[in-house]
Amino acid sequence: xxxxxxxxxxxxxxxxxxxxxxxxxxxxxxxxxxxxxxxxxxxxxxxxxxxxxxxxxxxxxxxxxxxxxxxxxxxxxxxxxxxxxxxxxxxxxxxxxxxxxxxxxxxxxxxxxxxxxxxxxxxxxxxxxxxxxxxxxxxxxxxxxxxxxxxxxxxxxxxxxxxxxxxxxxxxxxxxxxxxxxxxxxxxxxxxxxxxxxxxxxxxxxxxxxxxxxxxxxxxxxxxxxxxxxxxxxxxxxxxxxxxxxxxxxxxxxxxxxxxxxxxxxxxxxxxxxxxxxxxxxx
Amino acid sequence: xxxxxxxxxxxxxxxxxxxxxxxxxxxxxxxxxxxxxxxxxxxxxxxxxxxxxxxxxxxxxxxxxxxxxxxxxxxxxxxxxxxxxxxxxxxxxxxxxxxxxxxxxxxxxxxxxxxxxxxxxxxxxxxxxxxxxxxxxxxxxxxxxxxxxxxxxxxxxxxxxxxxxxxxxxxxxxxxxxxxxxxxxxxxxxxxxxxxxxxxxxxxxxxxxxxxxxxxxxxxxxxxxxxxxxxxxxxxxxxxxxxxxxxxxxxxxxxxxxxxxxxxxxxxxxxxxxxxxxxxxxxxxxxxxxxxxxxxxxxxxxxxxxxxxxxxxxxxxxxxxxx
Numbered sequence: 001x002x003x004x005x006x007x008x009x010x011x012x013x014x015x016x017x018x019x020x021x022x023x024x025x026x027x028x029x030x031x032x033x034x035x036x037x038x039x040x041x042x043x044x045x046x047x048x049x050x051x052x053x054x055x056x057x058x059x060x061x062x063x064x065x066x067x068x069x070x071x072x073x074x075x076x077x078x079x080x081x082x083x084x085x086x087x088x089x090x091x092x093x094x095x096x097x098x099x100x101x102x103x104x105x106x107x108x109x110x111x112x113x114x115x116x117x118x119x120x121x122x123x124x125x126x127x128x129x130x131x132x133x134x135x136x137x138x139x140x141x142x143x144x145x146x147x148x149x150x151x152x153x154x155x156x157x158x159x160x161x162x163x164x165x166x167x168x169x170x171x172x173x174x175x176x177x178x179x180x181x182x183x184x185x186x187x188x189x190x191x192x193x194x195x196x197x198x199x200x201x202x203x204x205x206x207x208x209x210x211x212x213x214x215x216x217x218x219x220x221x222x223x224x225x226x227x228x229x230x231x232x233x234x235x236x237x238x239x240x241x242x243x244x245x246x247x248x249x250x251x252x253x254x255x256x257x258x259x260x261x262x263x264x265x266x267x268x269x270x271x272x273x274x275x276x277x278x279x280x281x282x283x
Numbered sequence: 284x285x286x287x288x289x290x291x292x293x294x295x296x297x298x299x300x301x302x303x304x305x306x307x308x309x310x311x312x313x314x315x316x317x318x319x320x321x322x323x324x325x326x327x328x329x330x331x332x333x334x335x336x337x338x339x340x341x342x343x344x345x346x347x348x349x350x351x352x353x354x355x356x357x358x359x360x361x362x363x364x365x366x367x368x369x370x371x372x373x374x375x376x377x378x379x380x381x382x383x384x385x386x387x388x389x390x391x392x393x394x395x396x397x398x399x400x401x402x403x404x405x406x407x408x409x410x411x412x413x414x415x416x417x418x419x420x421x422x423x424x425x426x427x428x429x430x431x432x433x434x435x436x437x438x439x440x441x442x443x444x445x446x447x448x449x450x451x452x453x454x455x456x457x458x459x460x461x462x463x464x465x466x467x468x469x470x471x472x473x474x475x476x477x478x479x480x481x482x483x484x485x486x487x488x489x490x491x492x493x494x495x496x497x498x499x500x501x502x503x504x505x506x507x508x509x510x511x512x513x514x515x516x517x518x519x520x521x522x523x524x525x526x527x528x529x530x531x532x533x534x535x536x537x538x539x540x541x542x543x544x545x546x547x548x549x550x551x552x553x554x555x556x557x558x559x560x561x562x563x564x565x566x567x568x569x570x571x572x573x574x575x576x577x578x579x580x581x582x583x584x585x586x587x588x589x590x591x592x593x594x595x596x597x598x599x600x601x602x603x604x605x606x
Contacts, residue, residue: 021418093324127333152328236428
């Protein structure tokens with residue numbers, strides 16, 4: 001619908017509006033990085049520095065090496081372990097399930113798809129106490145395994161739904177012709193379909209990574225012990241401990257937590273936009 | 284269908300063709316079990332980590348369940364007492380009303396701004412379109428918690444850049460203006476944060492829909508003298524109606540259960556009693572107050588509310604996919 005003619009005055013106005021949208025969208029991200037690169041005393045002036053006057057990495061050093069009562073590195077380690085295990089386990093399980101619902105037709109197939117989409121919508125806010133108690137019963141509170149288990153269940157419905165779309169996109173005729181040529185059903189699948197699914201698996205995995213990396217509430221309830229915190233819980237604790245006295249260091253911590261997500265997100269977003277609409281997930 | 288399991292071709296269009304049944308009985312028998320075997324790992328995890336706690340939640344909402352019960356005391360059944368207490372508590376209704384109001388305000392703001400941005404992207408040249416896309420993607424990629432903390436810094440009472448800019452633009456005195464202490468301006472800040480994160484999703488989705496609207500129809504309408512608003516209302520909107528419905532439902536679901544932004548913003552400087560939404564209220568009642576039975580009853584009410592909205596949405600999207 002770009003064919004509608006535009007007058008010159010209108011097009012200047014539209015360009016200006018685009019600039020406003022751009023600045024408004026980018027400014028908080030810019031402000032986070034900008035603050036994190038300045039000495040803490042220089043961000044506490046009557047006029048804020050829109051560009052750092054004295055570039056420094058001191059805030060990052062504070063966060064990483066001298067964070068006081070909220071150690072950063074253990075939280076980073078926990079986050080990495082939990083997210084990576086979550087992604088690997090969820091991908092394997094979701095992959096198997098998505099094969100079942102795309103390549104086979106069975107009586108409860110529709111019910112299963114309906115159920116995972118509904119499960120997706122159950123708010124974590126409502127589940128915190130019972131999840132806590134169930135994990136407590138299994139002696140899995142404040143463990144990597146426990147939080148991983150919770151996250152696998154959290155990302156699984158979306159992962160199944162998205163992979164199902166990718167598997168559907170590979171024509172089953174390719175497998176059939178390999179089977180006619182003497183391949184077993186399993187062999188046909190691994191040699192023909194699986195390689196074609198690789199990009200879909202990567203994209204889905206990255207989205208699971210982002211979800212698990214950003215998750216805050218369940219981690220706050222289930223892994224509350226300081227040495228078992230993940231990065232979001234750490235960031236909030238660091239902000240609470242530091243109060244309003246060292247915003248520069250808090251911004252350095254925020255940057256460190258946000259960067260992997262931003263990079264990954266930019267890599268896969270195009271592939272996932274349609275999946276997001278149907279799968280309904282937000283960090 | 285004679286056998287419950289048949290190998291099928293499922294095209295993207297959703298059309299299904301059954302293959303002739305496998306002549307070998309052993310193969311067929313194996314095929315009958317394959318899909319179930321493939322589903323087992325996912326089913327076990329979902330049953331254990333979502334299903335079982337959900338059952339516990341329902342049971343707990345009919346019990347007297349406080350700190351003592353966490354440490355092993357018996358939890359006596361109290362029938363509907365927890366629900367009666369919740370529904371008779373004016374604070375609960377205040378929280379629910381606040382959540383609904385916040386949700387409505389945020390959905391409307393995000394929809395209006397998102398649609399405007401989508402229409403803008405559709406009209407500008409490639410350079411500006413890329414510029415807007417890059418900005419939106421950055422905002423979209425930002426984790427909700429990080430975004431809240433960054434906005435909290437920008438709205439800081441003493442050194443926040445917002446107060447500086449407000450003073451520079453309006454000429455009024457914003458020195459040490461505290462945004463989070465007053466519930467209304469607290470929710471204004473919360474709305475800015477939530478909207479900032481939601482607009483990219485709305486804008487990109489609607490923009491994708493806009494590219495489906497045929498140029499010829501719009502040009503014809505313009506030649507016939509239809510103004511911009513008429514073209515949007517009479518041509519573009521009907522084309523996009525189903526996209527609008529889906530995006531609105533998703534926004535309602537996300538905004539009604541908002542937790543991270545409110546919780547983190549309270550940690551930066553809000554008054555909890557006057558700013559809690561449903562999710563935060565459950566957290567405070569259960570984890571903060573130690574009254575798990577009452578918290579459970581509120582949680583059950585919330586689950587029912589969300590699932591009711593979701594069933595409507597899921598039915599709709601499954602039906603659309605089959606068409």
